[in-house]
Amino acid sequence: MLNISFPKLLAIWLTVVVGLTFAMPNAFYGRVEAHNDAVAIIETGQTNAELEADAALWPGFLPSGLVNLGLDLRGGAHLLVEVQVEDVHASFLEGLWPSVRDVLAAERDIVGFVTEEDGPPTELRVRISEARGASRAFELVRGLGTPVTSFTGAAASNIDVTINGTLLTITLSEAEIVAMDERTISQTLEIIRRRIDEVGTREPTIQRQGSDRVLVQVPGVGSAQEIIDLLGTTAQLTFNQVDGRTADAGQSPGTGKVLLPSVDEPGTFYILESRPVVTGEDLENAQLDFDQNGRPAVAFRFNTSAAREFGDYTLENIGRQFAIVLDDEVISAPTIQSHIPGGSGIITGNFTVEEATNLAILLRAGALPAELTFLEERTIGPELGQDSIDAGKIACIVAGIAILIYMILSYGLFGIFANIALVINVGLIFGLLSIVGATLTLPGIAGIVLTIGMAVDANVIVFERIREELKTAKGPARAIELGYEKALSSIVDANITTFITAVILLVMGSGPVQGFAWTLMFGIITSVFTAIFVTRSLIVVWFSRTRPKTIEV
Incomplete structure (x- = not known):
């Protein structure tokens, strides 16, 4: 029946x-989209009459989910970027030199004097003065290697060491190169995603292309340059001790020091200790703020361990300058007036509100592990x-x-x-x-x-x-x-x-x-x-x- x-x-x-x-x-796309944007901002604690009006465009008791429009429907930016993984290899070998120097210096009576020699970025070349200590130096340096943290190279060392007379040559092992490249690309994908999410764009497409490239598609932005400005900065932030300043760009800073230009004072260069006191990796939060004169600035807060280190440093160096360095430029060099406990501070400079906001976004998202090269960029109107x-x-x-x-x-x-x-x-x-x-x-x-x-x-x-x-x-x-x-x-x-x-x-x-x-x-x-x-x-x-x-x- x-x-x-x-x-x-x-x-x-x-x-x-x-x-x-x-x-x-979806039949009222513009109204609902404005409602959703206003509600998202109001939930962060900000509100005004315009936001309240936009939030009232759609009843709160009705569903407000929308079908996200892709890049080809909404317009936006299309970028193909290449991650310079070789920079990470060179940086690792450069950072290995102090450890090599120290371990060999501990047995100077056998290996003699230790010096670093020029070589390609993929090699660290170390010369010892005593030929009789070559085998001992080889053992000591090889002992600095650590097991590769990957499934494919679990039993391999992360460095390869060769010796020719009194010259030690240190390179990354094949297993370490593969593992390091994988870590670099994964970290780059995550940081790109965090930076773009901080801006509030909808449904970006961020995916790996090949071994060292990343495809970025961001609907709804006005031009590809906006995304390039956001991603083109590695945001390597460090806090370094200032040892002097000069107007001579060619002056040698000395051993263990670097010469970096000032952003606020064109023509001025600071001589800094190369080893930072703390780095941006230790930041817990960064956000837009204003200094005592009402100018835009960036307020920051360190994690517990870095806050303790920073507090001890400021206590011991009252009256001295320290530099805030972003991507090898000194953006601020304040004088330590008193002990700064708690790990909180403020970065001042000639910022606009937009620049300070973008800097806070970059610092919150973290530093890119390697430089990005933009191979392809398109703006879809x-x-x-x-x-x-x-x-x-x-x-x-x-x-x-x-x-x-x-x-x-x-x-x-x-x-x-x-x-x-x-x-x-x-x-x-x-x-x-x-x-x-x-x-x-x-x-x-x-x-x-x-x-x-x-x-x-x-x-x-x-x-x-x-x-x-x-x-x-x-x-x-x-x-x-x-x-x-x-x-x-x-x-x-x-x-x-x-x-x-x-x-x-x-x-x-x-x-x-x-x-x-x-x-x-x-x-x-x-x-x-x-x-x-x-x-x-x-x-x-x-x-x-x-x-x-x-x-x-």
């Missing part, structure tokens, strides 16, 4: 209402994105109207029921995309258009089965019931294979391919749901009210 229980009917239409409710904010959206709308409307007309001409009243289900189907797709926060791309729109075409397949199968059952002289109720029963296996089988394909595209693909996979997967789910449940419930309600003796399909 053709019938659907009331609880089941209620569950079907409650699902439809919930799905369409979550899809509804919002006009182009709007053209894509408009073209997608036209494609959906044309496809939808063609299918609506075809279904009515082919199946009459039953075609109208299928068309109602088709409209609900598209709404449910957007509801699901909004719930999971998926990103809609131009290929994703193509997936929706494809889904519109596929959505009626299940209904066509059902209706054709009902036609066949009517030819066997069964009553209309029994024909409808048998039509759905016999068509169910064909519908499920066909859609499962397509769903598996969509899952593979989602897992193996990236970027636009994933956008297509999301809409295809959701389209299959909603198509099956609307064909098996929504269309059938409409037919059952109509049949139970009219009780026709015959039906035309």
